[in-house]
Amino acid sequence: MISYIIRRLLIAIPTILILIVASFFLIHFAPGGPFTSERPLPPQVLANIEARYGLDQPLWKQLWDYLTNIVLHFDFGPSFKFKDRDVNDIIAQGFPISLTYGSLAFIAASVVGIVLGVVAAIRHNSWIDYAAVSMGIGAQALPNFIMGPILILVFTLWLGWLPGGGWNGGQWQYLIMPVIALSTSYMGNIARLTRSSMLEVLNSNFIRTARAKGLPTRSVIWRHAMKPMLLPVVSYLGPVFVYVLTGSVFVDLYFSTGGLGQAYVGSALSRDYAVLLGVTILYGSLTVVVNLITDLAYAWFDPKIRY
């Protein structure tokens, strides 16, 4: 088990290295540079700036400097756009925010989704089932970026219950709308997945046997059905966790939360090379780690799997 984890983490190192190199060249090949602006800078001014940021060096040298700075100083470089801050600052400021509302949305989506799915499966073909299924499908079919303006319109302008945006250190009033907006579509997915998985388990032979033996339904569900039922759900939840954190750009844009999603997309558009790379590395590493955790969780849920 431990050797498996170590092996996986070792494989992660070249993976992330390739990720860095690929992103590095990709973004450098994109048309326009960080200092392409509406008003073309005089050549001398541009030369000063490029010298300052090392952009006058050959690409391989820039890449090498970039990598050595990370390894030796854990320094991910400066931001070309936000000149008062560097990449470490930007990640240190934005990531906790994304992480907070992302995890809350993840928890909300999983808990509500699983409960909904289980209830729907147990009360198969009842009105609860139909309500849950339609809710799930509805939430899933709506593009989640339209949730932002709708929520703000309803809760801020019409009802006046919640502030229309901002983060304010993560006060609960400011958290509600981002979490709702982000969690709904996953909630629907999780509910549907749980329901079908639960139905399958409930119809399987070992549950039928347990029931036939006269065990009470509730204990059958809790003792025996839960683990196998959650198996496919868990494999879905892993990637969702990463997506919830990376895909939060629309939350940041609509709710001014200040998370990394906006910084990330913004850096690609403004060719803020170091910020883009820094956040890519963070997300790439996160993906690797979460994938590993998912696989380990898988092993716990399904004893047949051995590493």
Added chain:
Amino acid sequence: MVFGSSQRAAAVADDVTDAIPVRGRSLLKDAQIRFVQNKAAMASVFVLGLIILFVVIGPLFAQWSNEEIDWDRMGDIAREGAPSLANGHFFGLDELGRDLYARVIQATRTSLLVGLVGAATALIIGTAYGLVAGYVGGRVDSAMMRFVDILLAIPLTLIIILLLVIAGRSFFMLFVSLGAVGWLTMSRIVRAQTLSLKTREFIEAARAAGVSEVKIMLRHILPNLIGVVIVYSSLLVPEMILAESFISFLGLGISEPYTSLGKLISEGAGTMAYGTTWQLLIPLSFYVAIIITMFFIGDGLRDALDPKDR
């Protein structure tokens, strides 16, 4: 974000992978019967058929083209732009005074095309890649799969943004970038399936009879992959449509005067507070209808092709 459900699709397709490979016409026929008996799936096919029919014959009734501006009404959309049979704008006007009826038809066509072509691209690349990796096996297999693993670790939004930023925007690039992110999971599923097929007796028999490797791959393995591939592709279609709408939201989508449902929705959502809710509701209902029907058809196909008794 929107690609999240691919994992679900993978799990779903795995179910099919577990199933016995297609052995002949009888099983396909069974599947067909099962599919026809699935009410939700059949209703979805019907609704989707109506939508396609609308896209095909709808333009015949359009009084305006999708790019023409109604100069007289454009100044006051909220009051004069509402859906109306009298002035020929059946679905009303968009913010700029263009006929929403014509635009919704064009957008629906685009979105369906994006879904189908994106899924097809993913299908072709993913199948070819997975088939080769699984069939050749050994070092080649592990190298090819390691590559897929690396790509899977890259945030997909990044790939799409970079592709569209670097290569500029066009229909073609949109399909390419969507296909580029969709084929990964497909290739894994196909590979797994190929691995298990490769050891079966009928393949051994073909080999013993002196059939060439390429021919075995194309004639004997490929047909047996169709079940999995169809199921997974049908699940990919709505994902591609969702992905396109996210790209449109970021402003990297299709170029004017063409539009997509995602783009219309994001425009409509922006202006919904200004008394022009039809700009959101009409494209949204088409969009939701397409996504839901696609889901049910995908589910129906899976159930039909998965002989496990429920």
Added chain:
Amino acid sequence: MKDMTRLAMATLLSSTMLTGIAVAQDNVPEGVTLADDQTFTYRVLDEHSSVDPQIVEDVTGSEIVRDLFEGLMNQNADGELVPGVATGYEVSDDNLTYTFTLREDAKWSNGDPVTAQDFVYAWRRAADPETASPYQWFMGLTSVANVDDVISGDMAPEELGVRAVDDTTFEVTLSEPLPYFPQMTTHATLFPAPQSVIEEHGADWTDPENIVSNGAYVLTEHLPNERSTRERNEMYWDNENTVIDRTVALVINDENVALTRYLAGELDRTEVPAGQFPRLKEEYPEEAISFPRLCNYYYTFNLTDGGPEAFQDVNVRKALAYAVDRDIITERVMAGGQPPAYHFTPAATAGFEAPDLEWMNMSQDERDHAALDMLAEAGYGPDNPLEFEMVYNTSEAHEKVAVALSQMWKQKLGVDVTLANMEWKVFLEERGNQNFDLARGAWCGDYNEASTFLDLLDSESGYNDGKYSNEEVDQLLADAKTAENPNELYAQVEQILFDEMPVIPVYHYAGVYMLDSDVGNWPVDNVEQNWYSKDLYKVAE
């Protein structure tokens, strides 16, 4: 208002005159009851790039820096110069040496006096290659002696033509006379910088916990992509007359969401989305405001060999320009009170008087007919339709204008136009390399004089992406730099531009805001929209 501006210009241009007698400016009219909570909250589109005066390059950042720091001169509500840290200045007879007298009571927020040395340090810092500021081009524009050599690293920053004669006397030597030099001192790049703080904290000196500033406000909070807050600086020399206690800038990317939040009472000011002004004006007549700004909006033809051959023909260019119904663009597409543009320089520009151009007196119908005739003369018509591609950068408002323009040409002239929107950086790259047929352009004046616009069409201008080149225009623009009455020359340039039509002027910008009616003194007459929180106040409701 225009007359007053001209008067002020005339005053400034006459040399050796001590301007700006310090008038105790009480902003609040009598009889107004001030609100208890003097907090002004406004929306910004994007996170600011920096609050370092020598580094800041965006409008959002400049607005903050203008509150945090104070330069030699300020602008008042009409855009005229008023004393800042300097109480006034003298110009030598050869117009090359400016001597600013600084007020003795000016202080940094840590209590240190603001001295001429602080300006010397800041100006050298701005030109120093080490600082690598993108706004070094602005330093170049000031024509301070030796500035180009300092920027290129050929001379040490110490050799820049600035000198602290004593603590309150700051002397600038120019390499050539520059009539609008005093105006330039209202720009952030030329604001003072606290040397000791910068040396102590390095790049982190602009963090709220470190920053020391000399303006009416100090930065107290900065939450990137969320908000920044500046609060009253008790050390500021004119603190007594400052009314607003706090100014908060909220970053809200989506303009529709911003409007929703304004209507929910979370903001005192926000921009009105394109097309929504008439409705809002009807519903909120007190709050929806619109006023001209110092920016233009146009499409530029690619006149190089790489561009379409058709555009070499002036008839084609004119036909396209004539067929644009500007009233539709300004009244129905943008609908925010933007003035339609029949010439390049905005009419709001100080001193500028547009010549009487032929097409300004025609009806749109006449213009359309003329356009058809000219296009036919150029050999294009139903049998041989003109085809080209127009590019613009991705944005909802630009897209609307582009679609409307293309439809006008299509429907009136039968021209086949392809639309291509590009992401901003790609757009700049392609336009800068002349990879386009027709491209969107827009410019906001760096200073309030017509040359800030017309210089763009100089053959040598870096922003002349259509590569329009006319010796006569170049000569007129060069002459205008030293002319007694440059505005006559500018009018001649506009006449040539009309005859040759290298660009299609579409409209001139307007500031279109929702501004809470309890905010007093918003400088609607300042066409550059250089506003200062210290001049505002909030009325009790």
